[in-house]
Amino acid sequence: MTYYGSRLRTRIVPIKQYSVLKPMPVGTMKLQWMGDWIKYFGSNITVAPSSPYDFIESTRDDVHNRTTNVKGFSWSGGGPFLNIKATMPPCKVGAFGVRDTGSGVYNIPGYGYVPLQYTGGYTNPQFPGDPYESAYTDYKKALGTSYFVPNVSSWGPEAWARSAPKLEHGSGFTALSESGDVGPMLATSAKGFAQAWETLGGKTLFKKAGRSGLDWRHPQLGIMAPGKISDHYVNHQFGWAPFVSDVQGFIKNNQDFEDYYKRLQRDNGQWKHVRRTLLDDVQRTKLSEGTGWMVEPSGYVHQNLLCRPGQAKFEVWEEKYTLVTTSGQFRYYIPDQDMNYPNNYPGLSKLYAWLTMQGLRISPSSVWRATPWTWLIDWQFHIGRNLDRVTEALYDGVVCKYLYLMHHTIRRIVLYQTLPFNNGDVLATFSRNIEVKQRVAAGSPFGFDSPWETLNPWRLSILGALGISRAGFR
Numbered sequence: 126m127t128y129y130g131s132r133l134r135t136r137i138v139p140i141k142q143y144s145v146l147k148p149m150p151v152g153t154m155k156l157q158w159m160g161d162w163i164k165y166f167g168s169n170i171t172v173a174p175s176s177p178y179d180f181i182e183s184t185r186d187d188v189h190n191r192t193t194n195v196k197g198f199s200w201s202g203g204g205p206f207l208n209i210k211a212t213m214p215p216c217k218v219g220a221f222g223v224r225d226t227g228s229g230v231y232n233i234p235g236y237g238y239v240p241l242q243y244t245g246g247y248t249n250p251q252f253p254g255d256p257y258e259s260a261y262t263d264y265k266k267a268l269g270t271s272y273f274v275p276n277v278s279s280w281g282p283e284a285w286a287r288s289a290p291k292l293e294h295g296s297g298f299t300a301l302s303e304s305g306d307v308g309p310m311l312a313t314s315a316k317g318f319a320q321a322w323e324t325l326g327g328k329t330l331f332k333k334a335g336r337s338g339l340d341w342r343h344p345q346l347g348i349m350a351p352g353k354i355s356d357h358y359v360n361h362q363f364g365w366a367p368f369v370s371d372v373q374g375f376i377k378n379n380q381d382f383e384d385y386y387k388r389l390q391r392d393n394g395q396w397k398h399v400r401r402t403l404l405d406d407v408q409r410t411k412l413s414e415g416t417g418w419m420v421e422p423s424g425y426v427h428q429n430l431l432c433r434p435g436q437a438k439f440e441v442w443e444e445k446y447t448l449v450t451t452s453g454q455f456r457y458y459i460p461d462q463d464m465n466y467p468n469n470y471p472g473l474s475k476l477y478a479w480l481t482m483q484g485l486r487i488s489p490s491s492v493w494r495a496t497p498w499t500w501l502i503d504w505q506f507h508i509g510r511n512l513d514r515v516t517e518a519l520y521d522g523v524v525c526k527y528l529y530l531m532h533h534t535i536r537r538i539v540l541y542q543t544l545p546f547n548n549g550d551v552l553a554t555f556s557r558n559i560e561v562k563q564r565v566a567a568g569s570p571f572g573f574d575s576p577w578e579t580l581n582p583w584r585l586s587i588l589g590a591l592g593i594s595r596a597g598f599r
Contacts, residue, residue, distance in 0.1 A: 131187050138180040140213075148173050151218045151422065152245010156233055162242050165233060172421040175249045176261050179213040207274065208562040213261060218246030219420075220544055220553035226430040227547045243431055247420040250540045250555035254412030254441045261557065274561055277532045280403065280449060281573030282510055284530045287401045288451045289523050292389070292459075295374050295484040296494065378482050386478050393462045396454045396526055404449040412538070414440040419542050420553065436545040444537040453528030453567070457521045490516040514572070518584065524570035524593060532563045 148171035155162040186206035223244045230238040252258065257273055378385070418428055419439045428437065460466050461477045480486050490512040493499050502508060517523035535558060542553045568576035570593055571584060580588075 131185055133183065133185045136180075136182045137178055139178045140174045140176065149248070151248055152243055154426070155242045155244070156236055157240040157242070158236060165236065170243075170245060170422050172249050175251075176213045180211070182208070182210045184208045204564075205566050206562075206564050208560075209274065210558070210560040211260065212558045212560075218248045219555060220542075220551050221246035222546075222551065224431045224546045224548065226426070229430040231426055231430060241426060241430065243427070247422065247542075247544070247553060249421040250542070251419040252412075252441050252538050252540055252557070253415075253419070253439075255443075255538050257559065260559070273536070273559060274563070275532065275534060277449075277530060277563055277565060278573070280530055280532065281567075282507065283403060284401075284451045284528070285567075285572040286510060286513065287403055288399050288453055288455065288528060289517060289525070290392075290397070290399075290455055290457050290521075292457065292481050292521055293484040293486075294385070294482050295378050296491075375483060382479060382482060385482050386475060389459075389478050389481075390462050390464065390474075392457075394456060394458045396456045398454050399451070401451045402449070403451065404447055406447045408443075408445045408447075410443045410445070412441040412443050414438075419540060420544075420555075431546060433545040433547065438543040438545075440541045442539045442541070444539060446533075446535040446537075448531075448533040450531045450533075451528065452531070454526040455523065455528075456526070457517075457523045459521055486520065488516040488520055518571065524588065525567060525572075526570070526593075528567035528572070530563075530565050530567075530573065532565075533561070535560045 150169060150171050152170045153164065154168050154170055156165055157163075184206060187204040223242065225242040226240050229240065231241050232238050233241075260273065416435065416438050418437050428434065459477075459481075461474050464471070464474070484491060490509065493509050493512045499509060537556055537558050539554060539556045542555070544551045544553060565573070567573050569580060570588060571580070575584070
């Protein structure tokens, strides 16, 4: 989103103890004297918070004039925005309890070496391995849009491809172009079955011939070696599987054609709201682990008397949740399916609808898909996706009234601290979160990567024919 005409709002919740440099009480230490646990000078245990705040939030969004009405539409919300939240661990103790040093003693001035008892918990966790460590002590860095806000521009083409209406339900043109491969596929499969039969001890189905009186098809030469098996795998994976899928799709499309034809004419020229989920993913990654004490209070008494020395362990994990969705309004317009259009004939419109559904139209995208090895090129350059966009605009008049891409990430850093107390291990858990929400808008009725300023006369003429203007586009 642009910063021109936008507004920025920031909310910061500071930690009072940090702002006035007032330590936070976390527990009480007592000593054993004459059979009782009593307080002494220095019994109150305090620690200073390690972060100046426990919550920050910023939101940048566009400002819209709510009184302006454009063709019946007035802004009441929505539009691009960026929201960032950072939450520190609560300013309170964890692993609260009562622990003592057992047979261990410590020298307290005026009392000598005595057993100690601690009533309280631990706080101020450290998160070794977190690459965004400094963001939790510098709110300006945490709210900086270039620090941990993901770049969502790469989602634009997929957002359009998954949201725009798809009128082609089959790949008939591609199947016809590849029909000549059926014969070689049958020959390869027949050879594979014969070789499997021979490998299992069946009678040789091929005569011995070739060099040295042996043939490569003879079981003595390992006819089902890995190299041969890979040939049959490729024949199945890239030959039979797509071919059978195309045949099944062709049959199913024919069965559903009447419903398809009714929907095609009913929705022709109508705006339809769509919502799609592009990604809903959770990932857990271990950032660090080891032996050590990552909380406070620490020191000799806590690490060596209240606990078994050298046995404290920790792990730091990143739990990342990502949700990517789209929301928009689309429409298509095919003059051949408009019965109010002059010189339209039901028979021809039905034939065109059937060709469209089965993917038998000759279009830039169908010619590209039928060209050998273009799938390999699309892995790197996405030419096919661009040609799909051309076909949608040229043949089907697909445009959007508005299209938003929403990207939501929650990044939770968790510290698992094992405290090996004398009376048993205790697992203390601390976490801090960074949450980022973004919403970006399509630059024009043709998608995210086609701003109005870059539209050529051909695309502008399509919008003019559909009655879409820049003023009416959100």
